Amino acid sequence: MSDSGLGFSHNRFIGLIVVIGVLVLLFEGISIFGGNIIKAQVERSTSKNHPNKNIEKRLQPAIALSQKEAANNDGLSDDVVDAVVNFVAADSCNQVIEGNDMLQFNLKEMVVSSSCSEITVTLQHTGAMPANVMGHNWVLTNTADFMPVATAGGGAGMANNYVPVNDARVIAASDVIGGGAETSVTFSSDLLSAGGDYTFFCSFPGHYAIMKGSFVVRD
Ligand SMILES: [Cu+2]
Numbered sequence: 772m773s774d775s776g777l778g779f780s781h782n783r784f785i786g787l788i789v790v791i792g793v794l795v796l797l798f799e800g801i802s803i804f805g806g807n808i809i810k811a812q813v814e815r816s817t818s819k820n821h822p823n824k825n826i827e828k829r830l831q832p833a834i835a836l837s838q839k840e841a842a843n844n845d846g847l848s849d850d851v852v853d854a855v856v857n858f859v860a861a862d863s864c865n866q867v868i869e870g871n872d873m874l875q876f877n878l879k880e881m882v883v884s885s886s887c888s889e890i891t892v893t894l895q896h897t898g899a900m901p902a903n904v905m906g907h908n909w910v911l912t913n914t915a916d917f918m919p920v921a922t923a924g925g926g927a928g929m930a931n932n933y934v935p936v937n938d939a940r941v942i943a944a945s946d947v948i949g950g951g952a953e954t955s956v957t958f959s960s961d962l963l964s965a966g967g968d969y970t971f972f973c974s975f976p977g978h979y980a981i982m983k984g985s986f987v988v989r990d
Contacts, residue, residue, distance in 0.1 A: 858989070860884035865891050870907035870973065870982065872898030872950060879984040885965040892971075893955040894945050902949030907973045908932055909945045909956065911986055916940040917970040917979070924974030933974040947975060965990045 864887035869877040883890050894909045906929070912920045923935040934944040943958035963969065965988045973982035 858882055858884075860886050860989075863887065863989075864889065865893070867893045867895065868909060868971075869895045869897045871896070872900045872905050874905075874978055874981050876907075876973070876982050876984060880987060881971060881984065882987045882989055883960075883963075885960070885963070885988050885990050887960050889957055889959055890943075890963075891955055891957040892943065892945065893953060894948065895953045896948045896950050899950040902947050902952070903929065904949075906933075906947040906949055906975045907978065907982065908934070908947045908954075908975065909943075909971060910934060910941060910974045911943040911958075911969060911971045912940050913942075914968040914970040914985070917972060917983070921972060921974050921979035924979075925976040933976065942969070944974070960988075963988045 861884070863883045866881050866883065868881065871877075881892075892909050892911075894907065896907055898905055910920065910924065920935060920938065920940050923938065924933040927933055927935050929947065932944065932947045934941060942962045943956050945956040946954045948954045967988055969986035969988070971984055971986045972979040975982075
């Protein structure tokens, strides 16, 4: 019987080496496999391994809060801020506003400069419905006169574009138009004063409650 010198037979010694080798490989395989599972869990549960991966998501609440705070601090809506930022006095003398088939104007506020001697408002009906069903016009009054004039306009009828005839409370009024049409009205700024409280609206019966906005005259 041959002897390896360690008390084993030569064949048993070789066999032992092979078994140890296999166990080492197996253990390493399990370690890598287990390691990958843990790594994947870490990646899923935290963004530690990818600092930039979810950075927008993690910053979002802070940004949303600061925007809200800014809006609250200056007390102005985003629309007003946009209007002020984009305001050009000369350009403001020509206003364009759209009405659609869903009883909406595309503007909640219009801002003109007190330096305009005349103001032209162009109304575009971007819908498809006819004037007798979904007609729109653009009427301007002092805010205090808005409701009474809108009500009186309903009684004036389509023949008068739903605007009371010879009514001094009406600062400006366009024709009633249907889908795809466009109309405009030009009026003097003599009846306007900077800082005055004006409301524009559509006087088609039932529309003024939704189709209205504030008309601002700036110095
Ligand atoms: Cu309308």
